[in-house]
Amino acid sequence: MEIRYADRVDSIKPSAIRELLKLTQQPGVISFAGGLPAPESFPIEEMKQVSVKVLEEQGASALQYSTTEGYKPLRELIAKRMNNSGIDIKPDQILITNGSQQGLDFSGKLFINEGDVVICESPSYVGALNAFRAYMPKFVEISMDDEGMIMEDLEKALVENPKAKFIYVVPTFQNPTGRTMSIERRKKLVQLATEYKIPIIEDNPYGELNFEDTDIPPIKHFDTEGIVIYLGTFSKTFCPGLRIGWVAASPEIVRKYVLAKQGADLQVNTMTQIELYKFTEMFDFDAHVERVRNIYKSRRDAMLNTMEKEFPSNIKYTHPNGGMFTWVELPEGIDAADILKKSLEYKVAFVPGSSFYPNGGHENNFRLNYGTMTEDLIVEGIKRLGEVLRAL
Amino acid sequence: MEIRYADRVDSIKPSAIRELLKLTQQPGVISFAGGLPAPESFPIEEMKQVSVKVLEEQGASALQYSTTEGYKPLRELIAKRMNNSGIDIKPDQILITNGSQQGLDFSGKLFINEGDVVICESPSYVGALNAFRAYMPKFVEISMDDEGMIMEDLEKALVENPKAKFIYVVPTFQNPTGRTMSIERRKKLVQLATEYKIPIIEDNPYGELNFEDTDIPPIKHFDTEGIVIYLGTFSKTFCPGLRIGWVAASPEIVRKYVLAKQGADLQVNTMTQIELYKFTEMFDFDAHVERVRNIYKSRRDAMLNTMEKEFPSNIKYTHPNGGMFTWVELPEGIDAADILKKSLEYKVAFVPGSSFYPNGGHENNFRLNYGTMTEDLIVEGIKRLGEVLRAL
Numbered sequence: 170m171e172i173r174y175a176d177r178v179d180s181i182k183p184s185a186i187r188e189l190l191k192l193t194q195q196p197g198v199i200s201f202a203g204g205l206p207a208p209e210s211f212p213i214e215e216m217k218q219v220s221v222k223v224l225e226e227q228g229a230s231a232l233q234y235s236t237t238e239g240y241k242p243l244r245e246l247i248a249k250r251m252n253n254s255g256i257d258i259k260p261d262q263i264l265i266t267n268g269s270q271q272g273l274d275f276s277g278k279l280f281i282n283e284g285d286v287v288i289c290e291s292p293s294y295v296g297a298l299n300a301f302r303a304y305m306p307k308f309v310e311i312s313m314d315d316e317g318m319i320m321e322d323l324e325k326a327l328v329e330n331p332k333a334k335f336i337y338v339v340p341t342f343q344n345p346t347g348r349t350m351s352i353e354r355r356k357k358l359v360q361l362a363t364e365y366k367i368p369i370i371e372d373n374p375y376g377e378l379n380f381e382d383t384d385i386p387p388i389k390h391f392d393t394e395g396i397v398i399y400l401g402t403f404s405k406t407f408c409p410g411l412r413i414g415w416v417a418a419s420p421e422i423v424r425k426y427v428l429a430k431q432g433a434d435l436q437v438n439t440m441t442q443i444e445l446y447k448f449t450e451m452f453d454f455d456a457h458v459e460r461v462r463n464i465y466k467s468r469r470d471a472m473l474n475t476m477e478k479e480f481p482s483n484i485k486y487t488h489p490n491g492g493m494f495t496w497v498e499l500p501e502g503i504d505a506a507d508i509l510k511k512s513l514e515y516k517v518a519f520v521p522g523s524s525f526y527p528n529g530g531h532e533n534n535f536r537l538n539y540g541t542m543t544e545d546l547i548v549e550g551i552k553r554l555g556e557v558l559r560a561l
Numbered sequence: 562m563e564i565r566y567a568d569r570v571d572s573i574k575p576s577a578i579r580e581l582l583k584l585t586q587q588p589g590v591i592s593f594a595g596g597l598p599a600p601e602s603f604p605i606e607e608m609k610q611v612s613v614k615v616l617e618e619q620g621a622s623a624l625q626y627s628t629t630e631g632y633k634p635l636r637e638l639i640a641k642r643m644n645n646s647g648i649d650i651k652p653d654q655i656l657i658t659n660g661s662q663q664g665l666d667f668s669g670k671l672f673i674n675e676g677d678v679v680i681c682e683s684p685s686y687v688g689a690l691n692a693f694r695a696y697m698p699k700f701v702e703i704s705m706d707d708e709g710m711i712m713e714d715l716e717k718a719l720v721e722n723p724k725a726k727f728i729y730v731v732p733t734f735q736n737p738t739g740r741t742m743s744i745e746r747r748k749k750l751v752q753l754a755t756e757y758k759i760p761i762i763e764d765n766p767y768g769e770l771n772f773e774d775t776d777i778p779p780i781k782h783f784d785t786e787g788i789v790i791y792l793g794t795f796s797k798t799f800c801p802g803l804r805i806g807w808v809a810a811s812p813e814i815v816r817k818y819v820l821a822k823q824g825a826d827l828q829v830n831t832m833t834q835i836e837l838y839k840f841t842e843m844f845d846f847d848a849h850v851e852r853v854r855n856i857y858k859s860r861r862d863a864m865l866n867t868m869e870k871e872f873p874s875n876i877k878y879t880h881p882n883g884g885m886f887t888w889v890e891l892p893e894g895i896d897a898a899d900i901l902k903k904s905l906e907y908k909v910a911f912v913p914g915s916s917f918y919p920n921g922g923h924e925n926n927f928r929l930n931y932g933t934m935t936e937d938l939i940v941e942g943i944k945r946l947g948e949v950l951r952a953l
Contacts, residue, residue, distance in 0.1 A: 170758055170786050172814060173726065175674045175696070181820045205626055213620030220612035228605030232800035234597055267659060267826040274825045278695065282567045300824045303670065304567070334565065366562055394562050408624035410831030422564060428573045432692045433666045434659040438830050439802030 176283075180302045184295065199550035201537040202518040204344065204493065207468070209543075210461040211408050212448070219447045223440065231440040237431045239265025239415070240442035246449055247401065247415055254376075255390040256399070258417050264426045265437045269374055269402040269414035273300040275429040276335065276370050276398065281306045286333040288326055288367070290318050292496075292525030292534070294344045297337055297372060308527035309333065315487070317343075317350030320357045327365040335368045335398075340388055342375035342492025345525045345536040349385060349490060359391040368422075372400045375492035377458055380466040383490075395419030403445060405493070406458045411441050465493060465540055471547045472539040479555025486537075493540035496522070498533060505535040508557060515553040568675075572694045576687065591942035593929040594910040596736065596885065599860070601935075602853040603800050604840070611839045615832065623832040629823045631657025631807070632834035638841055639793065639807055646768075647782040648791070650809050656818045657829045661766055661794040661806035665692040667821040668727065668762050668790065673698045678725040680718055680759070682710050684888075684917030684926070686736045689729060689764060700919035701725065707879070709735075709742030712749045719757040727760045727790075732780055734767035734884025737917045737928040741777060741882060751783040760814075764792045767884035769850055772858040775882075787811030795837060797885070798850050803833050857885060857932055863939045864931040871947025878929075885932035888914070890925060897927040900949060907945040
């Protein structure tokens with residue numbers, strides 16, 4: 170029988186990356202493809218103690234329905250941590266979500282009518298593009314350089330698209346490029362958004378994985394008008410399998426996200442929210458993040474040092490100061506998908522870059538994730554990839 | 562600053578019930594209002610053992626990202642349990658969701674264009690209505706009697722609305738009425754849906770909470786064309802705070818739900834999925850459900866027996882054979898909202914019925930939940946409510 174779906178179903182495509190991951194998950198493949206955090210960073214022993222404690226102390230409420238907004242002590246903790254990073258936010262401006270991916274879906278649901286313009290970085294996070302696509306927007310891409318979105322191009326786009334619904338950015342250690350927007354541009358971005366009355370969605374999963382001492386305030390830090398909607402997550406600093414993220418925004422805006430959550434799935438897993446909060450009571454969360462950061466820093470060093478030695482000099486790549494990704498640019502005319510085919514023969518995988526561009530093109534780029542593999546495997550994998558690239 | 566939301570935001574209203582719950586959660590109130598499962602039924606001690614075991618045996622994978630479709634052994638378990646209830650379904654036809662509420666949201670997302678017709682029971686589950694409203698359908702309500710939806714009225718609606726997108730039903734121990742659709746009507750429903758080529762969404766959270774020995778096969782049991790989309794959940798048989806439900810449908814349809822899940826929030830909490838499966842390995846899940854069932858059966862008996870004694874004879878109510886709700890009909894012209902105001906003075910709460918009718922009206926109905934309160938409190942609360950009703 171033929172089923173008549175809604176029109177938007179034609180826009181809901183399988184994630185190219187999730188499909189690719191199936192190919193690259195063969196045994197023996199050194200994969201720089203996925204965005205998987207390092208399992209060595211997971212606090213398994215601590216979580217055992219936490220789980221028992223939560224069930225002993227408050228088992229009945231941990232297993233029961235709870236409020237849509239989220240577990241209050243966890244929202245207070247998040248507000249406090251955000252305050253420490255320079256953002257003026259109160260616990261009741263926070264909604265707990267199933268990872269920040271759900272915040273992206275709700276952003277599409279709350280803002281996008283069919284045909285509306287969404288402005289984003291070029292390239293941008295493919296999971297966000299897919300979440301937004303379900304609401305059928307038109308994407309306007311803004312070019313980037315090593316300091317992030319180019320503000321002249323953004324202003325031009327705002328003039329041309331005065332009814333754009335929001336500007337989506339991953340300003341810090343961006344997925345996929347690893348780039349970080351400079352402080353000057355952050356200020357300029359907020360100024361432009363305020364002037365043109367277009368909200369900013371600041372997606373910041375990697376901000377706490379900062380390898381350097383320099384402090385980069387989130388874009389929300391510069392927001393005086395409540396124009397920035399901030400998406401955070403514990404997936405990269407703690408454990409992605411627990412699916413805990415959050416939305417922080419002005420009281421009026423966060424209220425809309427709460428209503429979206431109510432209709433979508435009522436609330437986040439109660440027990441997991443309490444466990445995460447209890448972890449921060451029983452253990453030192455900052456020390457945990459520091460351990461995670463050090464793991465990724467060593468892996469970044471292993472990858473970049475080996476790329477320096479093994480990659481031909483006509484191949485450019487970014488030097489991220491945090492996060493999990495570096496972005497490689499091949500000479501024009503070379504298709505990263507062809508390189509992937511070749512490198513899979515050497516049992517090395519990565520993600521070709523074109524799916525990060527909502528309007529296509531840019532086949533000569535690819536993304537490497539240094540977060541998942543151990544240093545030995547990173548060195549070995551990059552050596553093999555260098556061999557493929559040198560044979561071009 | 563004025564924010565320009567999507568048009569659908571005007572349709573996303575706060576749940577009247579969730580707002581009401583805040584009022585009724587004052588200390589000392591005997592609440593028949595919410596749909597909270599009995600906390601006495603939660604397996605707290607068992608979950609302590611399960612949590613430790615899962616983290617010991619497979620901690621790293623429990624805390625890591627996993628597939629969108631869900632944890633395979635859990636999908637196999639669900640398929641087996643569905644097979645036992647007379648449904649021919651394979652594990653790869655199952656998607657794990659954040660409670661069945663998420664299956665409702667995805668149903669709206671996948672099927673409803675603005676203005677499309679959704680056919681539902683009158684009254685219907687308010688959480689489903691709210692999930693669908695975000696996609697701006699028109700609701701066509703089908704009257705019910707004690708055997709469920711009236712099939713003549715349904716056929717008339719199908720003739721008048723040949724492009725209706727789906728028929729939404731809670732056929733077993735319905736929320737809010739406690740009614741169960743008869744076997745003859747189940748067969749007729751599938752026959753009509755097949756004839757008019759309109760999918761059925763069978764929402765079955767309460768089916769396993771059956772107090773009688775008679776066996777009622779799910780609607781999906783009669784489905785030979787893959788026209789029934791089945792939504793299940795562990796919220797009522799296990800623990801709602803864990804947010805584990807599922808969608809079971811034909812391979813083509815379930816694939817669409819998987820894509821919706823991918824964009825919406827990637828996957829359900831990995832650890833919780835493994836824990837739920839592990840519980841069924843370490844303990845007897847059927848025996849657990851039997852315990853839950855007995856708790857609700859005694860509470861139903863306490864409520865109905867007291868209503869029999871205390872309610873005036875001109876007040877009708879349903880006699881549910883399972884689930885958590887009974888539905889009260891006041892004489893025409895009496896507004897249940899006024900009765901609620903009065904009964905709150907006696908510290909007794911319930912939910913007025915009009916919000917369960919998508920197109921309004923029917924102010925003379927209300928819903929009583931016998932699932933949450935202990936038997937003593939049920940008897941005391943119904944006595945007080947009887948006093949209010951007798952004073953009419």
